[in-house]
Amino acid sequence: MSVDSIPANREFAKQIGITFPVLSDFKRTVVKDYGVFNEEQGFGNRATFLIDKEGIIRHIDEGNVAIDPTTVVEACNVLQRKKASQ
């Protein structure tokens, strides 16, 4: 997800070969709700949130650490393992 328009995200996704849908928060409401809106620059700062099936946040990566998906993938695995053991 980014604050770019849908056509911009569509072109960007095509260029880098993304096949999953990319969300557009053009009105900046979600980046504000999630506390990552950069007022000076007008965009959402880089962040990754893992939200479980009950809608609860289970993991947060912010800033440059969010470039590397390793920690959020591990958090996903933990959630999956919990589910499997239940």
Added chain:
Amino acid sequence: MYKRLLTSLMLLAVFGVAALAQQTAPPKTHLKVGDKAPDFTLRATDGKTYKLSDFKGQKNVVLAIYVLAFTGG
């Protein structure tokens, strides 16, 4: 002349470190692990509209926010 050059270099170093600090300092969200994720409804590149709460009881969701299209990372 040499002194002026040295001052310029030092200033450059200070600004460089400040810029680096700004780049690496993570922005702080008010949200915490264990909080309820704010619901949202957004349109996507596939033309569909996605609502977070529609996934409740169905799937875990990874919400990845990137800075801007056509930029790295």
